[in-house]
Amino acid sequence: MTGRLRLGVNIDHVATIRNARGGDHPDPARAARIAAAAGADGVTFHLREDRRHIRDEDLAAIAGAVSLPLNMEMAATEDMLAIALRHQPHAACLVPERRQERTTEGGLDAAGLHNEIAWIVRRLGEAGIRVSLFIEPDAKQIDAAKSLGAPVVELHTGAYCEAAAAGEKAKLERELEALRASAAYAAALGLEPHAGHGLTFDTVGPVAAIPELAELNIGHYLVGEAIFTGLEVAVREMRRRMDAARNLAPTGVAP
Numbered sequence: 001m002t003g004r005l006r007l008g009v010n011i012d013h014v015a016t017i018r019n020a021r022g023g024d025h026p027d028p029a030r031a032a033r034i035a036a037a038a039g040a041d042g043v044t045f046h047l048r049e050d051r052r053h054i055r056d057e058d059l060a061a062i063a064g065a066v067s068l069p070l071n072m073e074m075a076a077t078e079d080m081l082a083i084a085l086r087h088q089p090h091a092a093c094l095v096p097e098r099r100q101e102r103t104t105e106g107g108l109d110a111a112g113l114h115n116e117i118a119w120i121v122r123r124l125g126e127a128g129i130r131v132s133l134f135i136e137p138d139a140k141q142i143d144a145a146k147s148l149g150a151p152v153v154e155l156h157t158g159a160y161c162e163a164a165a166a167g168e169k170a171k172l173e174r175e176l177e178a179l180r181a182s183a184a185y186a187a188a189l190g191l192e193p194h195a196g197h198g199l200t201f202d203t204v205g206p207v208a209a210i211p212e213l214a215e216l217n218i219g220h221y222l223v224g225e226a227i228f229t230g231l232e233v234a235v236r237e238m239r240r241r242m243d244a245a246r247n248l249a250p251t252g253v254a255p
């Protein structure tokens, strides 16, 4: 797949800032509206078991604020399934979740948990919700996603971004190669590969250039940048860099 790469803007950390003081400000639904106006192709949020950022009442507010496809990141539990079925997001991304972690650390072990998650992949799919599995860029995990019948895999870019931040060049190249090989392998199996986690203005280019990738989901860095430049400017700049990595004009039209 080549051409325009979709950008899903993750608005979790707008809610993190709101929750630091209680109350309603800043409003994640307003962030979703601004992201849409700035060129986002979708809005992503993670309803965590501990509700540390996005809360249940945000889901309807976000859905009411934008007409973009919504991508709900969630743990593979009965409670989360019931919420997803009630709200019918366009997509559900199954992620591993541990209460103590600061953010999603590592991908879902789709291979090891195959029989424990098959039911929820099936139930979401039957409800018409596009299932994505957030996995490490690893052939074994991609094979498991294929055998589970998930149409989408989201490749974890965390190790690549950590290597970039630490200036570890050899590791960065290895991680980038794993992302490239995994995107190609997933696409060859008929899966739609996405990627995300930890991406920044500096790290997005080489990932966006991977031709098989259809979508990136980016949140924390954009919300951080929004403090300095505003969310609209931050999203537009991320879009520009994604388009540039694919030699597309900023409008998404090839020059």
Ligand code: PXP
Residues within 6 Å of the ligand: 010, 012, 046, 073, 093, 095, 103, 104, 134, 154, 195, 196, 197, 198, 199, 217, 218, 219, 220, 221
């Ligand atoms: N994709 C998935 C599956 C995630 O869990 C997250 C973090 O919530 C992201 C993408 C976005 O990561 P970041 O906020 O670091 O850009």
